[in-house]
Amino acid sequence: MARIALFPGSFDPFTKGHEDIVLRGLNLFDQIIIGIGRNANKQRYFPLDDMVRFIEQTFRDYPSVSVLPYDGLTANVAREAGAKFLLRGLRNTTDFEYENSISQVNRYVYEDVETVFLITSPHLAPISSSIIRDLHRYGKNVDAFVPYKLDQ
Template identity: 40%
Template sequence: MKVTALYPGTFDPITNGHTDLVRRAARLFDEVVVAVAANPQKEPLFSLSERVELVRGVLADIEGVRIFGFDNLLVDCVRDHKANVILRGLRAASDFEYEFQLAGMNRRLAPDVETVFMTPSEQEMFISASLVKEIALHGGNVSDFVNPRVAAALAAKIR
């Protein structure tokens, strides 16, 4: 059986933590679909199309990865891409309660889809897209936390 994992997120912007998770997931699953969520409630800095292009550029060298934008219900996106696993990242214990609640709801909506949690590598655990944006907005150096093309896009967006 082919196992396709769908990794949803806003990716505003994609960080080294996200990239680490995708690289490791690509070794575990037959295919990883990175689903970039429109998520207008979060008021993203980058448009959906900009985020999709950044993700494509950053993940271009990883085999078995597809990238798409979506603006519908997650379980519908999972079905659209014929995935059988939802991949979620957990950075800290504080993430767990929310992610556990989402996993339960997704299981009710799509009982045939499993949620799998992965943690980023130790050196990436503290990185969040919102912290990266905050550092960049205040003129800080984000080069240790994101791919160079993302750092350049952040600098251009903030100017």
């Protein structure tokens, strides 16, 4: 049976830190589905269709990585996709506090799912999507932080 992991997030944008988690996750899982969750309460900065294209381009040489935009509960999406694992990256203890609570709720919704946390590689830990959005919004080049080319 294939070990399938769902790597959920808003990925607004998908960063080199996210890429690192996926690449390292491939050592643990047979397939990784990058799930881009839609949040009706939040306005995306980068269009969803663009982000799907950028992520697919980033992993074009990795047939075991796919991208899935979704609505609804992450745990339900994992179940429907046949994923028994949720893959998450942790940059710091604040991330852990937040992710720990979410992982408990995901287990409540889908009791067969396990959340696997990978610690972010140290040189990538300062990178966050919100910082990248702010830099980009004010015309700064963000190529050092994302694994694809964004228009300025």
